[in-house]
Amino acid sequence: DTAVSQTPKYLVTQMGNDKSIKCEQNLGHDTMYWYKQDSKKFLKIMFSYNNKELIINETVPNRFSPKSPDKAHLNLHINSLELGDSAVYFCASSQGFAEFLSGANVLTFGAGSRLTVL
Amino acid sequence: GENVEQHPSTLSVQEGDSAVIKCTYSDSASNYFPWYKQELGKRPQLIIDIRSNVGEKKDQRIAVTLNKTAKHFSLHITETQPEDSAVYFCAASIVTEKYGNKLVFGAGTILRVKS
Numbered sequence: 339d340t341a342v343s344q345t346p347k348y349l350v351t352q353m354g355n356d357k358s359i360k361c362e363q364n365l366g367h368d369t370m371y372w373y374k375q376d377s378k379k380f381l382k383i384m385f386s387y388n389n390k391e392l393i394i395n396e397t398v399p400n401r402f403s404p405k406s407p408d409k410a411h412l413n414l415h416i417n418s419l420e421l422g423d424s425a426v427y428f429c430a431s432s433q434g435f436a437e438f439l440s441g442a443n444v445l446t447f448g449a450g451s452r453l454t455v456l
Numbered sequence: 457g458e459n460v461e462q463h464p465s466t467l468s469v470q471e472g473d474s475a476v477i478k479c480t481y482s483d484s485a486s487n488y489f490p491w492y493k494q495e496l497g498k499r500p501q502l503i504i505d506i507r508s509n510v511g512e513k514k515d516q517r518i519a520v521t522l523n524k525t526a527k528h529f530s531l532h533i534t535e536t537q538p539e540d541s542a543v544y545f546c547a548a549s550i551v552t553e554k555y556g557n558k559l560v561f562g563a564g565t566i567l568r569v570k571s
Binding site: 378379380381382383386393394428440442443444445446447448449450 | 487488490492498499500501502505507543545549555556557558559560561563564566
C-alpha cells in the first residue's frame with residue numbers, strides 16, 4: 339500500500355508541450371505539497387494545499403498550475419514546457435493544518451516524477 | 457529570513473567512523489527541525505526530527521543537537537555503515553507573514569561511507 343503515489347514516474351517530452359503529473363495519498367492527510375528537485379539536488383517547495391485550499395504558492399511561473407479535486411489528490415499541470423523545467427517533482431503530504439500552524443510538518447514524500455524536457 | 461545553510465555539501469568517511477552535518481537557520485521563531493535522508497533515486501524520508509523545546513534527541517546511531525541561541529542544529533551518525541550513504545537534508549520551519557509556517561530545506565549533503 340503506497341502512502342503517497344505519483345504518476346508518471348518518468349516523463350520525457352518536447353519543449354512547448356503541456357503535461358500533467360498526478361498525486362494521490364491514502365494517509366488521510368489534510369495537507370499536500372509539490373516540491374521541485376533540480377539537478378543540484380535542491381529541494382524547493384512550489385505549492386501547498388490544505389483540504390483543497392491553496393495555502394502556499396511560491397514564486398513559480400504561471401505555466402505551473404496545481405489542482406486539488408479533493409484533499410487526497412493534488413495534480414500538477416505544466417503548460418508550454420521549457421528546458422529549465424527538467425527536474426524531479428516530488429509530491430508530499432502531511433497530517434493537518436494544526437501541524438502546519440505549529441510548524442511540525444512531518445512530510446511523507448512520493449517516489450518522485452522525473453521530467454525531462456528536450 | 458528564509459535561509460537554511462547546510463555544510464558540508466559532500467562528506468566522505470570510512471566505515472565505522474562518525475559523520476556530522478551542520479545546519480544554520482536565520483529565523484529565531486523556527487521551532488521544528490527535521491532531517492531527511494534520500495537514497496539514490498529514491499524519495500526523501502524523515503529519519504529524525506527535533507522541536508525547539510529539546511536540545512538533543514537520539515535514535516540508535518543517529519542523534520540531532522539543537523543550539524537555539526546560535527541558531528544551528530547538527531546531525532550526528534555514529535558507527536557509519538555503507539547503507540548510510542545518501543543525500544541528507546536538514547530543514548527548519550520558517551514563519552512567514554504570507555503563509556504562516558513552511559519548511560525550508562538546506563541544500564543537502566552527499567554522504568559517502570567507504571568500506
